Amino acid sequence: MAKTVMLAILSILLVAAIILQPDAAFQSSLQGLTVWWDIVFPGLLPFLVLFELISAFGLAHAIGTLLQPAMCRLFKLPGEAALCVVLGWLGGYPSGAEAAASLRKRKLVTKQQGQRLLALAHMPNPLFMLVVVGAGFMHKPVAGILIAAAVWLSALWLTVAVALLSRERLEKESPAPDSGPRPGLLARAAEALRIGREQDGRSFGKTLGDAVSASVQKLMMIGGFMIFAAVLAKLSEPAVGPLLNGAGLGFLAQAFFEGHLGAYAAAVWDAPGAGTLFNFAVIAAVLAWSGLSGVLQAGYAISGTDLKLLPFLAARAVHAAHAFVFMVLLWEPVTRLLRALLPPGAAPAFRPDGSFDSGTVASFAWKAGDLPALWPYSIALCTALALAGLFVAVLLLPFRRTTDSV
Known part of the structure; x- marks a missing residue:
């Protein structure tokens, strides 16, 4: 009852804030809509459609079988979890959460493994990290690689550490008695490809239509979350803005509510007495946190399962802290190596006075069209992934014929 009353009061306050600041609400919703259309929609749609297709045609089962040894030994996760990791890392949030929820619904992972x-x-x-943040925000393409490395390495470190501390044992598949020698990894992957295709049974046209329809519906939901978070961030500025600006942390409001807008705010943050290193570290932390919008998107994805949002929220906060630390640790050795390999000025450099390079924007005021769109990059990458999937299928074809003849 108390939770319901609190949510009702917050809803009334939000409506009142929108009525009192209609122009700010409109501009912030326009920013959220533009980020969704230029970045999130082209960045996610091909991967969501591709995930549905490779699942329907058995490639998901084959990839899971191929990566099963690594997933078991490093993360204590079944081989099917490999596709979730690949999809989440290539597609961005919440595509990984969608795939993890799907595995949990099919009982392919336990609750602890699902978390x-x-x-x-x-x-x-x-x-987004390589193109928008690196080339667009920081005006140095290599900056995106450095930020992505901090985010990815910190995630791997945390997952391995939690898996080592976990007491859960992953059941290993053992061959039946008198069943003969166990088939090789490629032969098992080919068999998994065949079984996955037979279990689905839909034609290509039916699968493609279902995939596009479901993916667009999910993206509409994501857009709603993003616009809502952008409006919340803007309307909260009168309350928290003076306090955060006084402490020199004006970017935190945007970063808390929406990860993409928060990354831009962190990129143009004029860190007092610090240098570009702190901007990079803060961007990595913001992207690891993903914003309230990203958390809510994952919460929607896991609805209908027994996966909990509170542990996931804690994991996002811990990942953000580790991404910040990893960036600080990686900065000196990586930038020194880059300065030796790249032309002068191509590698990010530490500015002791906290100033930016001449090409960097130094104001929080930005127009809706300032962000670069991911449409051409997304289509090219999706084509490359589709060709890679086709290559895997062709590679497994001889082994599939072998298993069929046995």
Whole structure:
């Protein structure tokens, strides 16, 4: 009852704030809509559609079989979890959460494994980090690689550490007595490909139509969350803005509510007495946190399962802290190596006075069209992934014929 009353009061306050600040609410919703259309929609749609297709045609089962040894030994997760990690790391949030929830609904992972998999697969879109943040925000393409490395390495470190501390044992498949020698890894992957295809049974046209329809519906939901979070961030500025600006942390409001807008705010943050290193570290932390919008998207994805949002929320906060630390640790050795390999000025450099390079924007005021779109990059990457999937299928074809003849 108390929770319901509190939510009702917050809803009334939000409506009152929108009425009192209609222009700010409109501009912030426009920003959220533009980020969704230019970055999230093209960054996620191909991967969501591709995930449905490779699941329907058995490639998901084959990839899970191929990566099963690594997933078992490193993360104490079944081989099917590998596709969730691949999809989440390539597609961005919440595609990894969607895949993890799907595995949990089919009882392919336990609840504890599902929670770990959910935290590992919930990653920012690599195109956003490499193209938008690196080339667009920081005006140095290599900066995106450095930020992505901090986010990814910290996630791997945390997942391995939690798996080592976990007392759960992963059941290993053992061959039946008198069943003869166990088939090789490629032969088992080919058999998994055949079984996965037979279990689905839909034609290509039916599968493609279902995949596009479901993916667009999910993206509409994601857009709603993003616009809602952008409006909340803007309307909260009168309350928390003076306090955060006084402490020199004006970017925190945007970063708390929406990860993409928060990354931009952190990129243009004029860190007092610090340098570019702190901007990079804060961007990595913001992307690892994913914002309230990303958390709510994952919460929607896991609805209908027994996976909990509170442990996931704690995992996001811990990942953000580790991403910050990893960036600080990686900065000196990586930038020194880059300065030796790249032309002068191509590698990010530490500025003791806290100033930015001349090309960097130094104001929080930005227009809706300032962000670069991911449409051309997304289509090219999706084509490359589709060709890679086709290559895997062709590679497994001889082994599939062998298993069929036995």
